[in-house]
Amino acid sequence: MLTELTYESTARELVTDQGVLRYHEAGEGPPLLLLHGSGPGVTGWRNFRGNLAVLAERFRCLILEFPGFGVSDSTGEHPMAGAQAAVIRFLDGLGLQQVDVIGNSMGGIVGAQVAMAHPDRVRRLVTIGGVGRNLFSPGPGEGIKLLMDFTEEPTRERLVQWLDSMVYDRSLVTEELIEERWALATEPATLAGARRMYGKAAFAAGAAAAAASDAPPYWAMLHKIKAKTLITWGRDDRVSPVDMAILPMRSIPDVEVHIFPDCGHWVMIEQKAAWESVVLAFLTRKDER
Numbered sequence: 588m589l590t591e592l593t594y595e596s597t598a599r600e601l602v603t604d605q606g607v608l609r610y611h612e613a614g615e616g617p618p619l620l621l622l623h624g625s626g627p628g629v630t631g632w633r634n635f636r637g638n639l640a641v642l643a644e645r646f647r648c649l650i651l652e653f654p655g656f657g658v659s660d661s662t663g664e665h666p667m668a669g670a671q672a673a674v675i676r677f678l679d680g681l682g683l684q685q686v687d688v689i690g691n692s693m694g695g696i697v698g699a700q701v702a703m704a705h706p707d708r709v710r711r712l713v714t715i716g717g718v719g720r721n722l723f724s725p726g727p728g729e730g731i732k733l734l735m736d737f738t739e740e741p742t743r744e745r746l747v748q749w750l751d752s753m754v755y756d757r758s759l760v761t762e763e764l765i766e767e768r769w770a771l772a773t774e775p776a777t778l779a780g781a782r783r784m785y786g787k788a789a790f791a792a793g794a795a796a797a798a799a800s801d802a803p804p805y806w807a808m809l810h811k812i813k814a815k816t817l818i819t820w821g822r823d824d825r826v827s828p829v830d831m832a833i834l835p836m837r838s839i840p841d842v843e844v845h846i847f848p849d850c851g852h853w854v855m856i857e858q859k860a861a862w863e864s865v866v867l868a869f870l871t872r873k874d875e876r
Contacts, residue, residue, distance in 0.1 A: 592613050592636075592639050592640055592643065594611075594632060594636075597611040597612055597613045597639070597650075598610075598611055599611065599612050601677060601680045601681065602680075603676050603677075603680055604676075605654075605660075605662050605672075605673075605676065606654065606659070606660025606661070606662060607659060607660045608651065608652070608654070608659045608660070608673060608676065608677050608680070609652045609658050609659045610631070610649055610650055610651045610652060610677070611631065611632055611639070611648075611649070611650040612647070612648065612649055612650075613639055613640075613643040613647075613648050614639075614642065614643025614644065614645070614646055614647050614648045615647055616645055616646045616647050617645075617646055617647065617686075617687065618646070618647045618649060618683050618685075618686040618687070619642060619646035619647065619648050619649065619686065619687045619688075619689065619870070620649050620651060620674070620677075620678075620686045620687070620688045620689070620698075621634070621635045621642075621648060621649065621650045621651070621688075621689045621690075621691075621694075622651060622653070622670075622674070622688065622689070622690040622691065622693075622694030622695070622697050622698055623635070623650070623651075623652070623653065623656075623691055623693075623694050624691040624692030624693045624694055624695075624715075624717065625656075625666070625667075625692065625693040625781075625784060625785075626692075626734055626749070626753075626781075627734070627737055627738075627741070627746055627749065627768055627769075627771075627772030627781060628746075628767065628768030628769065628770070628771040628772035628777075629656060629768075630652060630656060630657070630658050630771070631650040631651055631652045631653075631658075632650060632652075633767070633768075634650075634691050634694075634853075634855070635648075635650050635689075635691075635855065637855070637856060637859055638855050638859065638862075638863055641863045641867070642863070642866075642867070645867060645870075645871060646687070646870070649677075649681070649686075651673070651674065651677055653666060653669075653670050653673055653694075653697075654666065654669055654670075654673055655669065655780040655783070656777060656780060657771050657774055657776060657777035657780070659673070661776065661780065665783050665784065666780050666783065666784055667693065667696075667697075667784060670693070670697045671697055671700045671701055671704065674697060674698075674701050675701070675705065675708070678708060684707070684708065685707065685708055685709070685710050686708065686709065686710065687709070687710050687711045687712075687713075687870055688701070688702070688709050688711070688712050688713065688814075689713040689714075689715070689866065690712070690713070690714050690715065691715040691716070691717075691853075691855065692715060692716050692717035692826070692827065692852065693717060694715075695713075695714030695715055695716070695717050695718045696717060696718055696805060698712050698714065699712065699714065699718055699805065699809060699812060699835075700805055702812045702813070702814045702816075703805075703808055703809070703811045703812055706811075706812075706813040706814070709814045710814060710815075711814055711815045711816070711817070711869065711870055712812065712814045712815070712816045712817070713816075713817045713819065713866055713869065713870070714816070714817070714818050714819065714835075715819050715820070715854050715855055715862075716819070716820050716821060716824055716826070716827045716831075716852050716854065717826075717827040717831070717852075718806070718809075718818065718831070718832075718835050719806055719809075719827075719831035719832055719833070719834040719835045720804075720806050720831055720834055721828060721830060721831055722830045722831070722833055722834065723828075723830040724828035724830050724831075727790075728824075728825060728826050728827060728828055729752055729825045729826070730749065730752035730753060730824075730825050730826030730827075730852060731785075731826060733745070733748050733749040733752050734749050734785050734826075735785050735786070735787055735790060736748075736749075737749050737772075738778075738781050738782055738784075738785040738786050738787075739786060739787055741772065741773055741778060743765070743769060746765065746768060746769055746772065747760065747765060750764065750765065750768065752825045752826060752851075752852075753825075753826060753851055753852045753853055754851040754852070754853060754856075754857055755821065755823045755849050755850050755851040755857060756849070756851075756857060759853075759856065759857065806834055806835070806838075809834070809835050809838040809839050810838045810839065810840065812839045812840070812842075813840070813841075814841075815841045815842075815869075816835075816839050816841060816842040816843075817842070817843055817844075817845065817865070817866065817869040818832055818835055818836060818839075818842060818843070818844045818845070819844075819845050819846075819847070819854050819862060819865065819866070820832050820844070820845075820846050820847070820854065821846075821847055821850030821851045821852060821853075821854045821857065821858070822846050822847060822848050822849070822850060823848075823849065823850055823851050824850075824851055824852045825851060825852070826851070826852040827852060829846060832844055832846070843869070845865050847861060847862065
């Protein structure tokens with residue numbers, strides 16, 4: 588197993604016509620693109636560093652840092668709005684025609700959007716929570732409301748409340764994790780990007796724009812995904828309740844679902860070994876048709 592993977596040894600940069608995209612690379616084999624979620628102090632490295640050694644045994648792993656989260660150069664856009672284009676810019680810059688994709692929360696939505704818009708670029712898609720829409724539970728979920736509270740008034744206490752909502756086992760919210768997230772989440776440019784996504788005014792404006800638009804939401808178009816898809820979810824997710832998985836489960840043509848018990852939003856962290864086993868089995872399974 589590859590155990591000596593550090594931030595410094597895996598960090599890379601790709602210069603593009605819209606600034607530098609930063610990423611982490613490890614392993615050899617078929618290319619596997621990992622896309623992170625959103626939230627205070629998030630980075631791709633922090634989402635997937637614990638899984639990298641295992642996945643890199645079988646794949647050339649590429650953890651992309653989305654613009655607008657304090658690592659890659661910002662494009663000035665709403666972070667969600669610029670993410671899909673950033674993925675294509677990244678793949679083109681590395682000369683990759685087709686990849687497997689793992690996307691956590693927002694990263695899963697972005698992966699699904701890329702798979703719909705560019706079906707030849709995504710061979711297999713794995714999502715971790717977040718994809719779909721609430722059917723039985725109220726929305727936004729508890730964790731999203733806590734995220735909005737932190738974004739409006741960034742205090743350490745509110746950060747801890749949000750981090751607690753991300754997990755089933757609160758012992759995972761260590762002082763080290765809190766300090767790590769706090770440092771980047773309160774950096775002015777990163778906080779400004781978060782407010783474009785989760786500030787209460789921005790959230791309300793986005794909802795109003797969606798209601799007024801004739802364009803269908805992404806979740807109404809999931810039937811266009813041609814890639815074999817694995818949806819993974821924590822049964823106890825308080826950010827994106829598990830009933831959200833029902834719509835993509837019924838909409839995506841070639842899809843399977845795995846729900847992990849005693850697990851919150853960070854499935855790849857909280858159920859690390861089980862999640863890695865399921866994902867590797869899915870990604871390496873030979874096509875049966």
